[in-house]
Amino acid sequence: MNGPAVKxxxxxxxxxxxxxxxxxxxxxxRSTF
Amino acid sequence: xxxRRRPLLVVLAAAAAGLALPPSAFAHAALLHTSPSASxxxxxxxxxxxxxxxxxxxxxxxxVSVTDAGGHQITAGRPTRSPTNADELVQRIGRVPxxxxxxxWRAISVDGHPVRGAFTFAVGPNPGPAPQFVIxxxxxxxxxxxxxxxxxxxxxxxxxxxxxxxxRTITARPLVRTLRGSSLRxxxxxxxxxxxxxxxxxxxxxxFATAKFSLRSTTDxxxxxxxxxxxxxxxxxxxxxxxxALFALAAAISLWLDRPDRPVRSVAELLASAGAFAxxxxxxxxxxxxxxxxxTSPRGLTVAADWIHLAAGSIWVGGLCGLLVLYRSTAELIxxxxxxxxxxxxxxxxxxxxxxxIASGIAxxxxxVPTLASMWQTSYGKTLTVKIALLVAAGMLASVNxxxxxxxxxxxxxxxxxxxxxxxxxxxxxxxxxVFVFGAVFAAALLSSLAxxxxxxxxxxxxxxxxxxxxxxxxxxxxGYDLDFRVSPNRAALPNSFVVRITKDxxxxxxxxxxxxxxxxxxxxxxxxxxxxERQPGVYSRSAPALVMVGHWGLQYQITIPGQTPIDVxxxxxxxx
Numbered sequence: 001m002n003g004p005a006v007k008x009x010x011x012x013x014x015x016x017x018x019x020x021x022x023x024x025x026x027x028x029x030r031s032t033f
Numbered sequence: 034x035x036x037r038r039r040p041l042l043v044v045l046a047a048a049a050a051g052l053a054l055p056p057s058a059f060a061h062a063a064l065l066h067t068s069p070s071a072s073x074x075x076x077x078x079x080x081x082x083x084x085x086x087x088x089x090x091x092x093x094x095x096x097v098s099v100t101d102a103g104g105h106q107i108t109a110g111r112p113t114r115s116p117t118n119a120d121e122l123v124q125r126i127g128r129v130p131x132x133x134x135x136x137x138w139r140a141i142s143v144d145g146h147p148v149r150g151a152f153t154f155a156v157g158p159n160p161g162p163a164p165q166f167v168i169x170x171x172x173x174x175x176x177x178x179x180x181x182x183x184x185x186x187x188x189x190x191x192x193x194x195x196x197x198x199x200x201r202t203i204t205a206r207p208l209v210r211t212l213r214g215s216s217l218r219x220x221x222x223x224x225x226x227x228x229x230x231x232x233x234x235x236x237x238x239x240x241f242a243t244a245k246f247s248l249r250s251t252t253d254x255x256x257x258x259x260x261x262x263x264x265x266x267x268x269x270x271x272x273x274x275x276x277x278a279l280f281a282l283a284a285a286i287s288l289w290l291d292r293p294d295r296p297v298r299s300v301a302e303l304l305a306s307a308g309a310f311a312x313x314x315x316x317x318x319x320x321x322x323x324x325x326x327x328x329t330s331p332r333g334l335t336v337a338a339d340w341i342h343l344a345a346g347s348i349w350v351g352g353l354c355g356l357l358v359l360y361r362s363t364a365e366l367i368x369x370x371x372x373x374x375x376x377x378x379x380x381x382x383x384x385x386x387x388x389x390x391i392a393s394g395i396a397x398x399x400x401x402v403p404t405l406a407s408m409w410q411t412s413y414g415k416t417l418t419v420k421i422a423l424l425v426a427a428g429m430l431a432s433v434n435x436x437x438x439x440x441x442x443x444x445x446x447x448x449x450x451x452x453x454x455x456x457x458x459x460x461x462x463x464x465x466x467x468v469f470v471f472g473a474v475f476a477a478a479l480l481s482s483l484a485x486x487x488x489x490x491x492x493x494x495x496x497x498x499x500x501x502x503x504x505x506x507x508x509x510x511x512x513g514y515d516l517d518f519r520v521s522p523n524r525a526a527l528p529n530s531f532v533v534r535i536t537k538d539x540x541x542x543x544x545x546x547x548x549x550x551x552x553x554x555x556x557x558x559x560x561x562x563x564x565x566x567e568r569q570p571g572v573y574s575r576s577a578p579a580l581v582m583v584g585h586w587g588l589q590y591q592i593t594i595p596g597q598t599p600i601d602v603x604x605x606x607x608x609x610x
Contacts, residue, residue, distance in 0.1 A: 004301070007290055007299070007301040008300070008301050008304075010286045010289070010290060010301070010305065011286065011290060011300070011301035011302070011303075011304035011305040011308070012304065013282070013283075013286060013308075014282070014283040014286035014287055014304065014305035014308035014309060015283075015304050015305070015307060015308035015311075016308070017279040017280070017282045017283040017286075017308050017309075017312055018279070018280075018283050018307065018308030018309065018310070018311030018312040018315075019308070019311065020279050020312075021275075021276040021279040021280060021283075021311065021312035021315035021316065022311060022312075022315045024272050024275050024276050024279070024315070025272065025276060025315040025318050025319065025322070027272075028268065028269060028272045028319065028322055028323075029318075029322055031265070031268065
């Protein structure tokens with residue numbers, strides 16, 4: 001469970017979460033402006 | 034040289050991008066047009082009332098009441114949005130006989146602030162004299178104690194969580210490999226508690242605010258739930274909940290992967306941290322997008338300033354909470370050593386954050402507050418003054434830490450006794466700082482619940498006189514002309530009689546053009562303009578419901594006498610309800 005591949009996969013999920021948060025905010029900004 | 038110029042170019046590009054965003058029209062929904070028109074007599078009974086606003090208004094939150102002289106409701110069903118114009122509300126009414134009718138409306142602005150107003154119209158041809166209608170209260174606020182406390186908790190927990198994450202993953206991280214026996218678990222624990230509180234308080238805040246704005250009971254779950262995303266305010270804060278949940282996921286992975294005992298981070302650690310910081314940065318944009326910043330021109334710059342303000346405030350408040358947690362959670366034997374390592378590092382970060390906080394705060398103040406006097410004359414300005422005072426008090430305690438405590442802790446190896454005393458002093462000062470900063474966040478929560486002062490306030494300095502409340506008659510001499518201004522009954526939402534009498538050397542001045550602009554001074558609203566026809570020699574008058582709400586109004590009279598330079602007279606009037 002703690003292998004490098006699992007860690008990399010988890011890190012990519014975290015990165016996608018960050019990108020998804022920006023997507024949510026971009027859609028909010030589009031409806032605001 | 035090229036390297037030095039790069040930051041300047043980035044700032045200029047950001048400023049240009051900010052200015053390029055479309056400007057907002059008004060901070061709040063303003064009624065621009067009604068059908069039937071206010072105070073007119075229509076020959077036939079209308080079957081509907083249409084209200085056109087300066088921005089789209091959600092019908093689910095709108096109330097349009099139409100009553101006759103006896104106070105009987107004549108509406109048929111709820112208001113609906115016009116299929117052809119999103120800014121227009123339509124309220125159907127039943128068949129009505131001749132007579133006078135009162136229309137009372139309430140709508141919610143994009144930033145969640147409720148706005149109310151009223152006007153009358155008559156059905157002819159012989160409606161009779163206008164009755165004295167009893168108008169419901171036309172003042173309403175978004176700053177109720179319950180909503181205010183919820184807003185405070187939302188801001189505080191979100192900011193603390195983000196600041197604690199920064200402290201745990203950047204500022205305090207090297208402590209573990211520098212000081213044997215030290216741990217960052219308590220800081221991580223405080224981060225999770227803050228984040229959990231934020232995730233619980235945001236939906237509760239949206240629920241209670243939606244119930245209040247839609248005038249429903251908080252126990253009316255079936256009525257309130259479908260409305261949660263119906264307002265721009267609700268959508269903004271529910272999107273914040275989603276973004277914060279994504280931040281929680283990214284932060285959990287980042288903290289799970291992080292090995293603070295290793296000086297160099299792995300690729301996986303770096304990627305996970307980048308994801309978590311990106312999500313945190315996104316979360317901090319929401320209060321600006323769902324609040325005053327996005328409604329104030331230039332919107333790009335005001336939203337950017339709001340984001341910097343919140344980010345800097347988060348690093349400060351979260352870091353202070355983290356220092357207190359570190360003090361309490363670290364064993365007494367290594368406490369001074371732990372603080373000697375973390376405090377100087379945090380001081381540097383906090384110093385930069387406070388400077389950014391001040392700079393972005395000044396930028397926002399310059400945009401939102403039109404005159405210096407509005408800092409003590411308006412509720413918004415008074416709250417802002419209190420917030421600044423609290424931050425100055427916190428800054429003074431911080432400067433003592435910077436000047437006295439930090440150097441003593443840095444010299445812990447040489448003077449262990451002095452460092453132990455400095456650690457106790459640090460706890461006390463940081464405790465005081467936390468109290469002041471928490472108070473400043475409360476002031477910020479109140480500030481974002483109040484309507485910013487109107488830009489028209491900038492004209493007050495040039496006012497010839499302050500008049501009202503109640504009917505008034507004021508004499509002004511300008512450019513050799515005697516000008517008499519009368520307004521009665523000078524009450525909001527009613528047709529008021531506005532009269533201007535112009536004489537020169539005792540003789541009436543005829544054929545002048547009199548145009549009057551009405552600016553709401555307590556909040557940004559569409560400016561109204563009326564032309565006054567000459568009813569008698571030298572007497573120009575009009576009856577109009579121009580003072581559409583209670584508060585301060587700028588009455589800007591422009592009098593053009595043939596062959597003369599126009600005369601401008603500004604009266605600041607207070608219209609009562």
